[in-house]
Each structure stands twice: as structure tokens, then as C-alpha cells.
Amino acid sequence: MPERSEEDRDSRESLSIVVPVYNEAENIQRLYDALNAVVPELNQPFEYILVDDGSTDGSTELLASLAEKDYAVKVISFRSNFGQTAAMNAGIQAASGDIIILLDADLQNDSADIPMMLDKLDEGFDLVHGWRKNRQDAFLHRLLPSKIANALIAFVTGFPVNDLGCTLKVIRREIAQELQLYGEMHRFIPILAHWRGARCVEVVTRHHARQFGQSKYGLSRIYRVILDLITVKYLIQYLISPMKLFGAIGLACGAVGFLAGLGTVWMKLGYQIDMTGNPLLLLTAFSTMAAIQFLILGMLGELGARIYYELQRKQPYAIRSTTNFESPDAIPMIKNSRRPAA
Numbered sequence: 001m002p003e004r005s006e007e008d009r010d011s012r013e014s015l016s017i018v019v020p021v022y023n024e025a026e027n028i029q030r031l032y033d034a035l036n037a038v039v040p041e042l043n044q045p046f047e048y049i050l051v052d053d054g055s056t057d058g059s060t061e062l063l064a065s066l067a068e069k070d071y072a073v074k075v076i077s078f079r080s081n082f083g084q085t086a087a088m089n090a091g092i093q094a095a096s097g098d099i100i101i102l103l104d105a106d107l108q109n110d111s112a113d114i115p116m117m118l119d120k121l122d123e124g125f126d127l128v129h130g131w132r133k134n135r136q137d138a139f140l141h142r143l144l145p146s147k148i149a150n151a152l153i154a155f156v157t158g159f160p161v162n163d164l165g166c167t168l169k170v171i172r173r174e175i176a177q178e179l180q181l182y183g184e185m186h187r188f189i190p191i192l193a194h195w196r197g198a199r200c201v202e203v204v205t206r207h208h209a210r211q212f213g214q215s216k217y218g219l220s221r222i223y224r225v226i227l228d229l230i231t232v233k234y235l236i237q238y239l240i241s242p243m244k245l246f247g248a249i250g251l252a253c254g255a256v257g258f259l260a261g262l263g264t265v266w267m268k269l270g271y272q273i274d275m276t277g278n279p280l281l282l283l284t285a286f287s288t289m290a291a292i293q294f295l296i297l298g299m300l301g302e303l304g305a306r307i308y309y310e311l312q313r314k315q316p317y318a319i320r321s322t323t324n325f326e327s328p329d330a331i332p333m334i335k336n337s338r339r340p341a342a
Contacts, residue, residue, distance in 0.1 A: 013098030014045035016173070018091030020084050021063065022053040024105040028062045032073070034111045042115060048073045049091045050105075054081035089181040092173075100176045102169045102189075109168040110206035117170040117203060126175050126198035129161075129190045130168035130205035149225050156233055159191045161202060168205055172198075184224050188232045195236040242301025250294030257287030 017035060021028065032048075039046050050067075052060050052075060060077055067073045076090050092100055099121065103109040109130070117128045135146075146165050154161050164187045171189070175198045179189060190200050238245040261284040267273040275281050 014047075014096070015039065015042070015099050015101060016047050016049055016091075016095035016097030017101045017103070018049045018051070018088065018095060019103055019105050020051050020053055020087035020091065021055060021059055021105045022081065022084070022087070023055045023057040023059060025055070025058045025062055027105055027107050028059060028066070030107055031105050032066055032070075034107065038111045038114055042118070045097070046072060047095075047097060049094055050075050051087040051091045052077040053084065053087040054078045083184065085181050085184050085186040088186045092176045092179075092181075095173060095176070098173055100171050100173050102167055102171070104167045106210055108208050108210055109166075110208065113168065113205045114170070117168075117205075120201060120203055121170050121172070124199060125201045127169065127171040127190060127193050127200045129164075129170075129200065129202055130166040131163040131202045132166050132207035133162070133204045135163075135207050153188075153191075153225075153229055156229055157191050157236065159194055161190065163202070164188065164190065166205065166207075183231070184228055185232070187225070188228065191232055191236065238301075239305060242305060243298035246294045246298030246301055250291045250298060252291075253287045253294060254291035257284045257291060260284040260287060 017039065019031065024031075028050075035048065039048075048070075050063050050073065052063055063073075063075045063077070067075045074094070076087075076094060078087065078090075088102060092102075099118070101114060101117075103111070113130065117130070120128045146163070150161060150164055153159070153164055167186075169189060171193065175193050175196065176189075178196065179192050181189070181192075185192070190202075194200050234245070260280045264275055264278050264280040264284060267278060267280070268275050
């Protein structure tokens with residue numbers, strides 16, 4: 001890829017590098033040095049936002065020392081360990097840069113990939129997320145579960161992705177700050193952004209084996225990923241109109257109850273089979289009650305969705321741009337919508 005001129009680089013937006021930190025005392029200085037070898041060379045305004053997620057190994061003091069020496073380093077310290085999603089969300093909401101860069105503090109992401117990802121963002125994308133194609137992790141308890149999870153997520157959501165677990169991402173601030181991140185939803189950022197209309201692209205990034213500290217992830221996260229996947233599927237497909245989900249289930253239960261009821265009556269009239277001992281009668285009653293409950297749940301969901309959007313003053317859509325709203329000269333044009341001849 002050709003090198004950008006100084007003028008091109010100066011025209012780029014400001015950067016906020018957001019890094020969640022949890023018990024990474026051995027990596028903090030190395031991370032700072034790695035970032036400083038890349039970010040200042042971009043000739044763009046930048047800030048480092050390091051979010052201390054309740055570290056207990058001395059990371060808090062090291063971060064405070066860095067912030068004292070370098071005003072570009074901004075530190076957010078949690079009172080306790082609230083998880084990577086909470087730390088990432090706090091950093092995103094505090095960011096002031098036009099572009100937010102997310103990466104881990106364990107040095108497995110390569111800071112040297114940042115310029116390439118920024119160039120990709122300049123091609124018209126809103127989010128660029130990394131793909132650790134040659135991942136340097138143990139196969140059984142890291143690589144294999146990750147491959148299965150990514151395949152399952154791609155199948156359920158319809159979002160083509162190879163590596164949702166890669167923290168390294170470059171995303172425009174207006175997109176990042178409108179995402180609602182809870183639980184462990186940080187790994188679903190590209191899917192949530194795509195749902196909001198963002199243009200996303202995946203690029204191959206470098207990945208290094210962990211040299212210092214211990215990994216915070218294991219096989220125990222599998223069930224949490226599955227539960228979060230169910231939540232994401234609901235958010236991207238049924239949040240605006242829950243009745244489409246619960247109403248469909250309710251109608252299906254109603255249809256089963258109706259058919260079971262017909263079968264019960266037919267067996268009674270045609271074959272004199274006792275209705276009280278017929279399991280189809282129980283199925284009729286159960287399916288009818290389930291249908292009513294699901295329909296009521298759908299109505300409550302519709303009400304909840306409207307309250308959600310109205311209280312937060314949000315809309316179930318996202319506007320990319322507007323035209324002629326900024327200029328006061330556009331207002332009189334309502335009387336004469338024709339533009340003057342060139």
C-alpha cells in the first residue's frame with residue numbers, strides 16, 4: 001500500500017486508543033512503548049485511555065505513574081473487577097477522538113497493525129475488526145472453542161465473520177458510543193454496529209503468543225457466549241417488534257391446541273373415546289394457555305420496546321448524513337424548491 005503524504009495524515013481525525021487493563025503489571029510499560037512506537041508517527045492528535053478493571057497486582061500504580069509522566073495517558077480506575085465489556089464501554093464513552101481504537105493490554109495484538117486498519121477505515125468503512133488468522137494460542141482450550149463459537153455466531157446472526165474474539169478494532173466514535181454494551185457483549189461489537197447500519201470489514205492482523213501474565217479466559221466462558229448470542233439474536237431481529245417472535249410462537253401453540261381439540265372431539269364422536277382420559281385434551285389445554293401467555297408476552301414486549309426508545313429518546317433507525325439542514329438558506333427554499341441555474 002502506498003505511503004500517505006504528510007498532508008493526508010494531518011487531515012485524518014483524532015484518535016482515542018482504549019485499552020482495558022486487568023492484572024497486566026508486566027505488560028503495561030511494554031504496551032505503552034509499543035503504542036508510542038506507532039501512534040505518534042501517524043501525525044494525528046491522540047489520547048490513550050487505559051481502563052483499570054479493578055487490578056490487584058500493582059497495575060493501578062503503574063498506570064498512575066504513566067499518567068503522571070504523559071498527559072496523553074488518561075486512566076479510568078474501577079472500584080472492583082466489572083469485566084472487559086464494562087471496561088471497554090467506560091473507555092468508549094470517555095473517548096473524545098473521532099476514531100476509537102480498541103486493543104488488549106496483553107501484547108497479543110500488534111500495535112503495528114493500527115496504520116493498516118486506519119487506511120482501511122479511510123476506504124469508507126465505519127468499523128474495521130481484526131482476524132487473528134495465524135493465532136498463537138493453545139488449540140484445545142482456545143482455538144477449537146473459538147472456531148466453533150465463530151461458526152455458530154455467523155450461522156445464527158447471518159453476519160460473516162472469522163474471529164469475533166479479536167479485541168483489535170478501529171471504529172468511528174459516533175458508531176461506538178451509540179452501542180449498548182452489557183454483560184460480555186464486547187465480542188459482538190461488529191454485529192451490533194452492523195445492525196445499526198455501520199459498514200464493517202474484517203482484515204487479517206498479526207497475533208503473538210502471550211509472554212507475560214496469565215490469560216483471563218478459559219472454557220468456562222462458552223456458556224456465557226451462548227447466552228449472549230441468544231441476546232444478540234433477539235436484539236438485532238426482534239427488539240423493535242417483539243410480537244413477531246412471541247406472537248409467532250403463540251400462534252403456533254394456538255394452532256397445536258386447535259388441532260388437538262379437533263382430534264379430541266373427533267375421537268369422542270367417532271370412536272366414543274373418553275375425553276377426560278385422552279392426552280390430546282391435556283395438550284389442547286396446555287397449548288391454549290401457552291398461546292395466550294406468549295401473545296401477552298409479545299404485547300408486553302412491544303410496550304417495553306416503546307418505553308425503551310421513548311425514555312432514552314432513541315429511534316429504531318440510524319441516520320448516516322443529512323443535506324441542506326445545516327444551512328439557514330435552505331429554509332426559504334421551501335417556497336421555491338428549484339435551485340438557481342449554474
